[in-house]
Amino acid sequence: MAATQEEIVAGLAEIVNEIAGIPVEDVQTDKSFTDDLDVDSLSMVEVVVAAEERFDVKIPDDDVKNLKTVGDATDYILKHQN
């Protein structure tokens, strides 16, 4: 069953917490992965792969660079999840 927006944000928060050690409550839709959450380009790849598995979605490398904020990623997953 497709995840809701709230479920995706919560899921991303858990993933970012596990990979970059950022507190779950800091992961909000308006936050930039690199500027606000200290997720560097390589950690971002790990976040993307974990999100792909969790939400059954494919996020090609070319699209990863467009996912600047948690909101961008949430919208992408909402739109592309199977």
Add this chain to the structure above:
Amino acid sequence: MSKIKPSQGAPYARIMGVGGYRPTRVVPNEVILETIDSSDEWIRSRSGIATRHWASDEETVAVMSIEAAGKAIADAGITPEQIGGVIVSTVSHFKQTPAIATEIADKIGAGKPAAFDISAGCAGFGYGLTLARGMVTDGSAEYVLVIGVERLSDLTDLSDRATAFLFGDGAGAVVVGPSKEPRIGPTVWGSEGDKSETIKQTESWEAYRNGAPDKFPAITQEGQAVFRWAVFEMAKVAQQALDAAGITADDLDVFIPHQANERIIDSMVKTLKLPEHVTVARDVRTTGNTSAASIPLAMERLLATGEAKSGDTALVIGFGAGLVYAATVVTLP
């Protein structure tokens, strides 16, 4: 039709000895920071690299190879004349012909062995090892010298902040010889030519000769794409190599991945769920990425420091430009 006598080799093959050569000059991140806008902290956090070795004009591909080969032959307990094959993997020997393997074979006193170069980027050691195993078991040679050697500093764009800090120079060598027991497992290898643009030389030599680029060609890569492929696709290949060898991660003593970047190594270890007891090679910290040389160099260092010992079971995996990869389980010499 005449009956042809088949070639007869040893039942199995093993790595008998390993040797390495690291150039004298140690280059800390501070030197890299003279040409790129970055920081020691940034470089270390992205790559784990603190220092690397850069070769001098005298430390040529041949000179470094001969040094490493001499150590490997001594470690194997054989004499150079017994070498029946010399395989050199390199992408940074700037003379197309003849193969540098022939000069190396001659200089080490190997007589007239089969000698040739191969090009398989950072998977070159695994490709060479696989060829050597085949040569020993089919009887083409009793002992084969496999050398991975690079002067990647010659192919580094020192103004590129994404790669200037990555590469290093050096040579690593092993001697492969006959064994009564299997000591080199099946190789899981392959290529993904549809991803050839992911890691590549910026311009061809032909274009450079014709004056197209104003910069000397260098190695460039798409960092995120390489990271994803290296960690997640190569973890699958590594698992296949364990399966092919009939062992599990619990049976491993040592993991020696290509020393591309410590972040890749960390992530692979996590993805493969390697047990705590497995020693992981992290030679990249002080050697940088030396492409085909990185696995034998890391192997030599682990054995020299006592972190690994002779008889240990090790998973080796190389991956890089092509894209190409090769993974196998070996018993350390």
